[in-house]
Amino acid sequence: MISTWAIRLIVICAGISLVAGVGNDDFVDACFGVEGDKPPHCEYIDFDDVFESSDIKFNWSFITKLTISNKRIIGIPTRMFESLPNLESFVVVNSLFYREIDPNSFVDCHKLEHVEITGTNVTFLDSHLFPKTPKLKHLLFHHNKIREIKYDAFEFLVDLEELNLSYNNISRIPSGAFHKQKNLKTLDLNHNHLLLLSFDSWFPVDGIHSLAYLDASYNELIELSWSEITVKKVNLKYNNLTNIHINGNCSELHASYNMIESVTVGSNCSIEKLYLAHNHIGSFGDLRKCSDTLRTLDVSFNILQRQFDFLGMKQLTALNVECTNLTLQYTTLHDLRKLRFLDISYNNLKKIDFENLTSQRLLERLMISGNPIGNMSIGSIKRNFPNLKALGIYDLPWNESSLSVAIEDLKKHDIKPYIKNDYLFEESQCPLKITRNFSGNGDDHEESADLIHGSSGDKTIEYIVIVLLVAVICGLLFKVFVDSRYYRELFKDRLRGSSISHESLVSCDLNG
Numbered sequence: 001m002i003s004t005w006a007i008r009l010i011v012i013c014a015g016i017s018l019v020a021g022v023g024n025d026d027f028v029d030a031c032f033g034v035e036g037d038k039p040p041h042c043e044y045i046d047f048d049d050v051f052e053s054s055d056i057k058f059n060w061s062f063i064t065k066l067t068i069s070n071k072r073i074i075g076i077p078t079r080m081f082e083s084l085p086n087l088e089s090f091v092v093v094n095s096l097f098y099r100e101i102d103p104n105s106f107v108d109c110h111k112l113e114h115v116e117i118t119g120t121n122v123t124f125l126d127s128h129l130f131p132k133t134p135k136l137k138h139l140l141f142h143h144n145k146i147r148e149i150k151y152d153a154f155e156f157l158v159d160l161e162e163l164n165l166s167y168n169n170i171s172r173i174p175s176g177a178f179h180k181q182k183n184l185k186t187l188d189l190n191h192n193h194l195l196l197l198s199f200d201s202w203f204p205v206d207g208i209h210s211l212a213y214l215d216a217s218y219n220e221l222i223e224l225s226w227s228e229i230t231v232k233k234v235n236l237k238y239n240n241l242t243n244i245h246i247n248g249n250c251s252e253l254h255a256s257y258n259m260i261e262s263v264t265v266g267s268n269c270s271i272e273k274l275y276l277a278h279n280h281i282g283s284f285g286d287l288r289k290c291s292d293t294l295r296t297l298d299v300s301f302n303i304l305q306r307q308f309d310f311l312g313m314k315q316l317t318a319l320n321v322e323c324t325n326l327t328l329q330y331t332t333l334h335d336l337r338k339l340r341f342l343d344i345s346y347n348n349l350k351k352i353d354f355e356n357l358t359s360q361r362l363l364e365r366l367m368i369s370g371n372p373i374g375n376m377s378i379g380s381i382k383r384n385f386p387n388l389k390a391l392g393i394y395d396l397p398w399n400e401s402s403l404s405v406a407i408e409d410l411k412k413h414d415i416k417p418y419i420k421n422d423y424l425f426e427e428s429q430c431p432l433k434i435t436r437n438f439s440g441n442g443d444d445h446e447e448s449a450d451l452i453h454g455s456s457g458d459k460t461i462e463y464i465v466i467v468l469l470v471a472v473i474c475g476l477l478f479k480v481f482v483d484s485r486y487y488r489e490l491f492k493d494r495l496r497g498s499s500i501s502h503e504s505l506v507s508c509d510l511n512g
């Protein structure tokens with residue numbers, strides 16, 4: 001009996017950190033399944049009890065969920081969980097690992113479905129990770145320091161549905177890495193340093209038909225090798241792509257904030273929502289091939305070199321052409337009879353010929369901010385857009401009196417005026433932005449600027465509150481820092497007095 005406990009203790013000690021946690025948290029959160037007539041329940045287990053007392057009040061084999069946070073951990077060693085046959089979920093948060101993850105952890109954890117190791121300093125995913133966890137579906141490794149993944153790391157995880165590698169330091173994923181993931185539904189790679197999205201070589205040759213969401217935003221992608229974009233929703237925002245070829249049955253693609261100069265469309269386009277804002281696209285002509293399906297299009301902040309119209313794109317319900325150098329002619333938006341949202345801000349439009357925009361009977365929100373429009377009849381807006389509920393009118397060259405007349409007028413017509421930019425805190429970066437010049441005197445200028453940018457008094461209070469909060473947080477962090485140093489010393493002394501296992505003492509030395 002004593003010897004089995006000793007073995008178990010060594011196994012567990014080897015696995016879970018023995019060295020003190022940060023702050024007051026010395027507990028492991030464990031959930032237990034049905035045990036005799038005891039119903040399932042969760043409780044905090046004191047680390048010290050686990051490792052130092054021989055009087056353990058529970059049976060490990062009933063544990064279904066284990067959550068470890070703020071600990072220092074000697075890796076997850078081989079065979080750690082032999083004694084946890086019912087484990088379904090294993091979570092480590094904000095902890096330090098003294099060794100990389102041992103791929104042979106979780107031997108015979110036939111019920112393990114969810115592994116989450118996040119906020120640790122692991123850097124490496126070795127070959128053949130967790131070979132005996134046939135039920136593993138969710139593998140979450142976000143917010144670590146992973147920079148290397150072996151090509152066969154996920155070889156045995158054939159039932160994986162979700163893999164989250166976001167917020168790591170990955171610059172390359174070897175080809176073949178996801179060859180066996182035929183059931184993968186979600187792959188998250190955002191906030192890494194990937195240069196190539198080699199989709200065709202990462203996934204099985206015959207394509208992967210289960211993947212529904214791929215996020216590779218916030219990387220340094222310069223190239224996609226992806227012949228047919230067959231993933232329903234794809235996020236490639238904030239990369240360094242210079243061109244994009246749309247083909248396949250993807251229905252939502254985010255590629256804003258890249259350096260895209262050309263967009264081409266293959267023979268098959270099923271895109272419904274396309275976001276291409278903040279690129280260097282000179283012409284969107286090829287997008288007409290998507291006109292049967294395209295409903296939302298954001299091409300804002302791309303400066304058009306030629307006159308462009310949206311003829312034929314009849315399914316569009318939302319169109320953002322802010323800051324595109326668009327000129328409005330009779331044909332420009334004529335076919336967009338389903339449009340409900342239209343942003344034509346910052347296009348250097350001197351007047352808006354509403355008579356030329358009569359087909360948008362369903363329009364609900366219209367943004368015309370930042371254009372040098374001198375004069376506008378609210379009555380004619382209402383006539384042309386009977387459903388209009390909001391009109392964006394900030395950054396217009398109007399003096400205070402004409403702005404307040406317009407606002408009154410809009411309210412009379414049940415139209416909400418947007419008089420400041422709700423989306424951005426800073427001023428528009430549009431190169432087409434007009435320098436504001438009011439026909440009135442200087443006083444008008446200042447007053448209307450205040451009106452436009454909201455009350456500055458409120459802002460000051462907000463700033464004070466933010467500064468106070470930051471101060472409090474800094475104080476707390478400092479306290480935690482001091483505490484953790486203190487606890488470390490304290491625990492080291494305690495460890496020296498007790499004999500737990502060889503490994504724990506090694507980790508203690510490492511810690512020192």
Ligand SMILES: *[C@@H]1O[C@H](CO)[C@@H](O)[C@H](O)[C@H]1NC(C)=O
Nearest residue numbers: 004035036058059060061062
């Ligand atoms: C824990 O429970 C399992 C399953 O009921 C049993 O086989 C095992 O002997 C128990 N272990 C201890 C130490 O009580």
Ligand SMILES: *[C@@H]1O[C@H](CO)[C@@H](O)[C@H](O)[C@H]1NC(C)=O
Nearest residue numbers: 096097098099100121122123
């Ligand atoms: C994690 O950080 C600790 C302390 O800085 C260090 O000793 C350890 O080697 C690191 N672990 C890995 C896997 O890099």
Ligand SMILES: *[C@@H]1O[C@H](CO)[C@@H](O)[C@H](O)[C@H]1NC(C)=O
Nearest residue numbers: 142143164165166186187188
């Ligand atoms: C992956 O983890 C990050 C960080 O917690 C989270 O923001 C993101 O939503 C996760 N991805 C998915 C697809 O759930």
Ligand SMILES: *[C@@H]1O[C@H](CO)[C@@H](O)[C@H](O)[C@H]1NC(C)=O
Nearest residue numbers: 145146147168169170171193
């Ligand atoms: C990321 O990895 C590179 C090497 O690939 C290394 O030089 C760098 O320090 C790592 N960054 C972090 C934050 O770990």
Ligand SMILES: *[C@@H]1O[C@H](CO)[C@@H](O)[C@H](O)[C@H]1NC(C)=O
Nearest residue numbers: 207209228230231232248249
């Ligand atoms: C996308 O196309 C592939 C074949 O190319 C097909 O297997 C898959 O079911 C399609 N996905 C959707 C959502 O239509």
Ligand SMILES: *[C@@H]1O[C@H](CO)[C@@H](O)[C@H](O)[C@H]1NC(C)=O
Nearest residue numbers: 195219220221222239240259
């Ligand atoms: C990607 O773009 C950013 C911002 O423009 C730049 O700083 C970085 O050097 C680029 N990286 C590559 C690999 O081109």
Ligand SMILES: *[C@@H]1O[C@H](CO)[C@@H](O)[C@H](O)[C@H]1NC(C)=O
Nearest residue numbers: 228247248249266267268269
């Ligand atoms: C386009 O889709 C159809 C069916 O949706 C398919 O038969 C055809 O092969 C696809 N064409 C290309 C070039 O992928």
Ligand SMILES: *[C@@H]1O[C@H](CO)[C@@H](O)[C@H](O)[C@H]1NC(C)=O
Nearest residue numbers: 303304305306307325327432
């Ligand atoms: C805007 O478009 C016109 C032609 O419509 C072109 O002459 C002009 O150079 C463009 N402006 C910018 C900033 O590219």
Ligand SMILES: *[C@@H]1O[C@H](CO)[C@@H](O)[C@H](O)[C@H]1NC(C)=O
Nearest residue numbers: 328329330331353354355356
């Ligand atoms: C409508 O656009 C045409 C050119 O496309 C222009 O000649 C005409 O003046 C515009 N009509 C109105 C009422 O502004």
Ligand SMILES: *[C@@H]1O[C@H](CO)[C@@H](O)[C@H](O)[C@H]1NC(C)=O
Nearest residue numbers: 351373374375376377378380
């Ligand atoms: C302002 O609009 C009114 C009516 O819409 C028009 O009569 C007047 O000429 C316009 N003034 C300027 C300066 O465009």
Ligand SMILES: *[C@@H]1O[C@H](CO)[C@@H](O)[C@H](O)[C@H]1NC(C)=O
Nearest residue numbers: 434435436437438439440445
């Ligand atoms: C505003 O316009 C007036 C005349 O229209 C001009 O004299 C003045 O210099 C302009 N002010 C600015 C700041 O551009």
Ligand SMILES: *[C@@H]1O[C@H](CO)[C@@H](O)[C@H](O)[C@H]1NC(C)=O
Nearest residue numbers: 399400401402439440441444
């Ligand atoms: C404000 O502008 C309107 C039209 O642009 C003009 O009629 C009016 O005199 C101006 N008001 C002041 C106080 O300058």
